[in-house]
Amino acid sequence: MIPRVLTVAGSDSGGGAGIQADLKTMLALGVHGMSVITAVTAQNSLGVQGAWELPVEAVRAQYRAVVDDIGVQAVKTGMLSSAALVEAVAELLAATEAPVVVDPVGVSKHGDPLLAAEALDSVRTRLLPAATVATPNLDEVTQLTGVLVEDEDGMRRAAGAILEFGPRWALIKGGHLPGDPGRAGGNQAVDLLTDGTEEHWLRAPRLDNRHTHGTGCTLASAIASGLARGLAVPEAVRAAKEYVTGAIAAGFALGAGIGPVDHGW
Ligand code: PLP
Numbered sequence: 001m002i003p004r005v006l007t008v009a010g011s012d013s014g015g016g017a018g019i020q021a022d023l024k025t026m027l028a029l030g031v032h033g034m035s036v037i038t039a040v041t042a043q044n045s046l047g048v049q050g051a052w053e054l055p056v057e058a059v060r061a062q063y064r065a066v067v068d069d070i071g072v073q074a075v076k077t078g079m080l081s082s083a084a085l086v087e088a089v090a091e092l093l094a095a096t097e098a099p100v101v102v103d104p105v106g107v108s109k110h111g112d113p114l115l116a117a118e119a120l121d122s123v124r125t126r127l128l129p130a131a132t133v134a135t136p137n138l139d140e141v142t143q144l145t146g147v148l149v150e151d152e153d154g155m156r157r158a159a160g161a162i163l164e165f166g167p168r169w170a171l172i173k174g175g176h177l178p179g180d181p182g183r184a185g186g187n188q189a190v191d192l193l194t195d196g197t198e199e200h201w202l203r204a205p206r207l208d209n210r211h212t213h214g215t216g217c218t219l220a221s222a223i224a225s226g227l228a229r230g231l232a233v234p235e236a237v238r239a240a241k242e243y244v245t246g247a248i249a250a251g252f253a254l255g256a257g258i259g260p261v262d263h264g265w
Contacts, residue, residue, distance in 0.1 A: 002031060003031040003228035004032045004071060004073055005031045006074070007026075007033065007075075008035075008036040008059075008063065008077045008078070009080075009105075010039040011039070011041060012041055012043045016043075017213055017214035017216075017260070019037060021221065022078065025222050025225065028243075031228050034066050037059075037062065038059055038079060038081055038085050039079055039081040040054070041079075044257070045213065045256060047108070047257070056084050063092050067096070072096070072228075073227075075099070075224065076103065076221050077127070078103050078105050078217055079115070080127070081116065081119075086126060090127045094130050099133070099224070099227040100133075104127070104128070104136050109212070110258070120144065129166030132167065133223060134165075134171070135171045135219065135223070136172065138158070138172070146161075149177070150177070155192045156192065156199075160196070163194070163196050168195060169237075170195075171237055175189040175190075175191070175206075177190065188204065189204050189206045190203050191203075191237075200234050205245075207249055209248055213251075213259060214260050215247070218244050218247055220240075222240030223236050249265070250264075
């Protein structure tokens with residue numbers, strides 16, 4: 001049977017990130033994608049013009065509908081918007097045996113908030129403990145742990161601080177490190193995957209393409225798709241990094257701002 005993967009995330013009307021990026025990724029990777037929508041954003045290449053949360057009951061009902069009938073082999077979470085939604089989703093995930101990829105989405109590339117500041121504590125204490133893999137970028141690491149990352153040693157400290165909240169694995173995305181040669185990353189996008197015992201450094205060339213809208217969503221969905229197929233976490237992350245590198249290379253201009261990564265390459 002085709003692996004079934006669920007995304008619990010926000011809608012991006014522009015089709016570049018959020019639920020739309022998740023479902024495109026799942027389609028491209030040959031799994032059946034399903035969605036629990038947490039919030040609706042009015043969004044385009046210039047940023048987020050508005051966001052509306054769904055009621056907690058609507059989120060719970062979508063989740064139950066999918067899980068009770070169709071079943072899931074992996075779950076991915078993205079924009080959760082508020083403390084109430086974070087708590088409700090964390091409670092649902094605590095009861096699942098499927099692997100869970102948590103992308104602790106805080107702020108969009110344009111700087112628009114996708115999570116209320118008062119929800120951070122629920123992410124730390126309720127959501128991260130339910131994660132098989134947590135995939136924070138460096139800004140999210142700083143928000144969640146206070147660790148400021150400037151080099152690869154900082155990435156190691158960041159991973160340790162994230163693992164203390166309870167996810168099985170931490171994937172620290174170093175793509176936002178300054179790209180000066182001599183500094184961590186240099187002209188590479190470096191990520192660190194660790195469970196506190198194993199350390200996997202993933203390196204890919206830093207691509208000179210500003211059309212990167214939806215990279216985080218795409219990576220987390222690709223990891224969930226690999227896990228749903230039965231890959232171990234390091235293999236799923238490695239394959240997902242390859243997928244997102246291709247998607248960024250193929251990112252294209254749409255609208256007047258930052259265009260989306262591409263799933264049809
Ligand atoms: N919009 C929604 C609904 C999202 O879930 C996300 C990221 O998770 C974004 C926007 C941000 O996308 P980006 O930071 O790649 O522009």
